[in-house]
Amino acid sequence: MLILSCPYCGIDAEETELAPGGEAHLKRFGPGSDDDAFEAYMFARKNPKGVHFERWRHAYGCGKWFLAARCTATLEVFGTYPAQSTEPPVEIVEKIKAKRPEWKGFS
Amino acid sequence: MSDPVSALQGASYDGFAQLREIGPLGMITLRAKAGTPGLEAAVQAATGCAMPQMRRIVRQGPCAAGWMSPDELLLILPYADVAGALARIGEALQGQHHLAVDVSDARAVFRIEGAKADQVLRKLSPVDFDRLEPNELRRSRAAQVAAAFWAEEGGFTLVCFRSVAGYVMGLLSVSARPGAEL
Amino acid sequence: MSTRLKSGGRLIDRSAPLDFTFNGKRLRGCAGDTLASALLANDQMLLGRSFKYHRPRGLVASGAEEPNALVNLGQGARLEPNQRTTTTELFDGLEARSQNHWPSLDFDVGVVNNYAARLLPGGFYYKTFIHPRAAWKHFFEPIIRHSAGLGSAPKDRDADRYEQAYAFCDLLIVGGGVAGLQAALVAGRAGARVWLVEQTAHWGGRAPVDGDVVGGMPAADWVEAAVLELSAMDNVTLRLRCMAAGSYDHGYVLLDEKLADHTPGDGRPRHRLWRMRVGKILAATGAIERPLSFAGNDIPGVMLAGAVRDYAVNWAVSPGDRTVVVTNNDDAYRTAIVLKEAGLEVAAVIDARNIANGPLPERARALGIRVETGRAIARVKGGKRVEAVEICQQAGEGAASTTLSCDAVAMSGGWSPVVHLWSHCGGKLIWDESEAMFRPDATRPPLHADGTAMVLCAGAANGALRQAVADADAQVKIALQALGFEAESEEVPAHDVADESALEPVWIMPQGAGIALRSKMWLDFQNDVKVSDVQLAAREGYESVEHTKRYTTLGMATDQGKLSNINGLAVLADSLNAQIPQVGTTTFRPPYTPVPLGALAGEARGEIFQPLRKTPMHDWHQQNGAYFEPVGHWRRPYCFQRPGETPEQAVHREVKNTREALGLLDASTLGKIIVKGPDAGRFLDMLYTGVMSTLPIGKCRYGLMCNEQGFLSDDGVVARIDADTWLCHTTSGGADRIHAWMEDWLQCEWWDWQVFTANVTEQYAQVAVVGPNARKLLESLGGMDVSKEALPFMHWADGTLGGFACRVYRISFSGELSYEIAVPASQGAAFWALLHKAGAAFGAMPYGTEALHVMRAEKGFIMIGDETDGTIIPQDLGLDWAISKKKPDYLGKRGQERSFLANPDRWKLVGFETLDGSVIEDGAYIPEHGVNANNQRRVQGRVTSTYHSPTLGRGIAMGLLRQGPARMGEVVEFTRMDGGVTPARVVDPVFFDKDGEKQNV
Structure with missing residues (x-):
């Protein structure tokens, strides 16, 4: 059962206090977008064995959504950061690169 | 208007810790971003309390101000003072984006008292009570429902939603039964 | 005899004698x-x-590895099957019954299976019960289920209570032997928050039994001193029986x-x-002997050598008068020595090794014990003994x-470290040739959140079978350093063992045993798996250990292979001509020993099995x-x-009364979310399919919410409170979900928009006052003006009624004249009572x-939830009127533009x-004619809501039908459970008061 540190209130929350929200950093495609873009937004999800960025809400806590960088294979957590981020913070990216040299980087 | 009644009308239980439902208490949810001009004045005007730091609750007589999230405070005050406090908040935050609502009746409040009061909560919440700091307001869950609690005056005060007051009383009572000390 | x-x-x-019964x-x-x-x-x-x-x-x-001696413990509400006698502490009045026999333990009919053993080889179930297919469900499965399981399932409600508790520490040390104690001492002195748990009722583990000097x-004295020191440390928590x-x-x-296993019923x-x-x-x-x-x-009387030693030293019990010790190692000689020194006879030590001349064998010989090296047991003779x-x-x-005549055999095939906690989360093992055991590979530990090792093993569990204290000291220091x-720097206590x-x-013993012997060599005692079964599986192509x-x-019995797994995979490896590490182990899964379901449920039973949400009027309803x-x-x-009514009759009465006089509904559960801010209107225009920003203050508007796929997710009435405040009603089940949905979009997508939300659902008790007499009742209470002119349909107003401060919404979900009145929850019960009291004159009834x-x-x-199921867009339900055509965007708009949703063949709502009125x-x-690609009957629609309408005196329904609205008047047939059909005419879904005159008076 995971523990993730909420970047808003500083609590190391356990999984039962959190609600999962799937892949992070999705770009919304609304009216006017073509079918491929909409399909990708709606359905195409990464499912890597390794580094993954995901959304979590501190549901039984401060109620805030945050993002986590995590290894799906070892469950190592590289860091958490606010949901108001369009991409992972540099320090987390650097940490992942150091720990997972084979990682191709955030895309 | 009849007298306001709390969810369980003051139910109590004596086990290895003493439980009672208190209230009704006046409660206001105040949402505003930190640093909003007038926010400190609003909290002061409503409760007489200073702005609480992250995860802290500041008490002043019968009033308190607790940090709920980066843009939410819980203000506690006598039930009868809520309307006046809302008006004062409105004045202090005039023209500023905020939301202040009366949630007094949406909540149930319990006191858990006695030397082993913490043990009652250790059975219900995934919280490290050894590391709970003085005046720390912790939001978590009590078994299957949301709860917030803090230590004060030889015990703990726990706030939950009104509709599950009976469930929470049941949880606390079962946990406090004699013979079940940790 | 023992x-x-x-x-x-x-x-x-x-x-302190204790009386108990076994089979009466x-x-x-x-x-x-x-x-x-x-x-x-x-x-x-x-x-x-x-x-x-x-x-x-x-x-x-x-100990915990016992596969055989399981009993039904207790009776009635305290019956628990499959309890290991080895881990059950005796108490006065204990009642135990043996299992898996009929009619009695001594004479058991099922033993015929033993003589048919040749017909019941490995994989027997898979081979036998596969044909004919139909026989499985009605014949084989019931018989197998009847004979499955060892003990009896309790039939009564569990008389005991259970609880859970959360705890946190820096270092959890599992195992209260000398290794665990030494680790706890070091960690405790270093100031770490330490828990030390021991599954038995005693500290010390094997060391005191084996005569170690620490x-x-x-060892026993050292253990006592260690526990004393640890007990005095505030930062150390000690738990036995844990x-x-x-x-x-x-x-x-x-x-x-x-x-309270050992003190049942003490509260x-x-x-x-x-x-x-x-x-x-x-x-x-620690480790478990093989x-x-x-x-x-x-055969009863054959026991592990370490266990024989335990019984003699710990409980002064001799398993037999004359014991043969059989071994491949020196440790088992300790058993021979203990028995001899206790005055018992040791017929011989049968040592499979050709040379046995270490200190222990020499001491055995010195005591006059006959030692036979290079020898083996060919077979044990005996039946029940x-x-x-x-x-x-x-x-x-x-x-x-x-x-050699004897009445007990003490066997030892070496020791296997207990690596369960290491392995549960993926810690890897390496094969230790010298001790013939798997032990933790420190280079591949299970990982914690930060990527460092989560588990360390110490002492015998780490493969240090003889230097447990020193190893524990080293391991705990590694753990402490990692924890900061x-x-x-204290001297490690010397741990002296022979x-x-x-x-x-x-x-296999003997090495070249033929099939007759191999068919009597048990690997798994509880599940009856023998060496010959594993060899057969290998011959049949089962190469994977799993x-x-x-x-x-x-290894699938209640002991989960604690004794059998290593021996079994060694036999498998041998059969496959493979090395043991290449074959590997099966996966270790929790729990280490069974945990009662009651403990897993904890407090969640009875009244507090799950949270029940109650409105302020709940007590009144109950009464x-x-x-x-x-x-x-x-x-x-x-x-x-x-009194005297069925629920159906009650519903019909309530409908008629509401339509004809006055009904009162507790609508408190309706979700109420306040949305406020300069961007609140813009935000709600994105959330709802309709336009909410233009809603005038004081008015209400029905709205639909969709998910991004365009499918309908929730609905409700929105009220404009002031210039930048709206109140959104949601469905009763949807309040928390919709509030979270709003916060998701505000926090994660439009975080620059100035909007705050608050879920105030429980702040208010809400009552729907419904029916032709609704206004009369409210007017009789006195207070605000609720006339058609002052408060028209789809308006709201604040005021007082009967002295209660309230907010009144003129909205209707019934088609009647209707007011939904919100009062503070703390006033709800009183207001509800007042409405009933004053409403009596107007024919008020609750519904x-x-x-x-x-x-x-x-x-x-x-x-929502009847007409919708997560695949329905508003357009399917004829709700196009609630969708703004002008808005460039709203959640779900792009999803609804997908081509298949515009297919004219979609099922659409009709009545x-x-x-025949049924x-x-x-x-x-x-259904319709023909079959689909899967040879299933084709269908063209389904019912979504179906009721008897007391108002119309007939059955009415809504449902989805292919091209439904274009087929008005057509007769279609609905399936029935009895195989027949119900013919029904396609009609407009509005059955009553089509022009809405009743609600708008």
């Missing part, structure tokens, strides 16, 4: 006994029957603490499940040269005949039954959710009127 020795027994108190027989033990030691002291060697062949079974072990004193069941991701550990919880979060786990869980595989190794063993050469095929603590020479791996396990049921139904976690009155449903269906109003069955489909 008996109590005249003296000794470090754990028992002979002055009154027996006596003493304080400190386990049930196993007490039974053995009473010469009760036969304790059960094996699962498949019903072979006689006696004790093999003395820190210059007998078993670490499993380790999980990110330092989560479950501990099962047996509080304490029986078990407590600790849900622990730790920085590091130090597993000082049986040797020789023919007849399952060992009578003799035949001795042969280990190197040969089993030709017996000697027969500095260990004090030197042992190397063991010799022995997986497959072999499932095929043969090796007034409410027949409740669950709506999410809410309990809402389905109807209010009067429930079913009447609400019927009335909304009569009006053709959709219900149905049965031709009610269409719930869930009925509208």
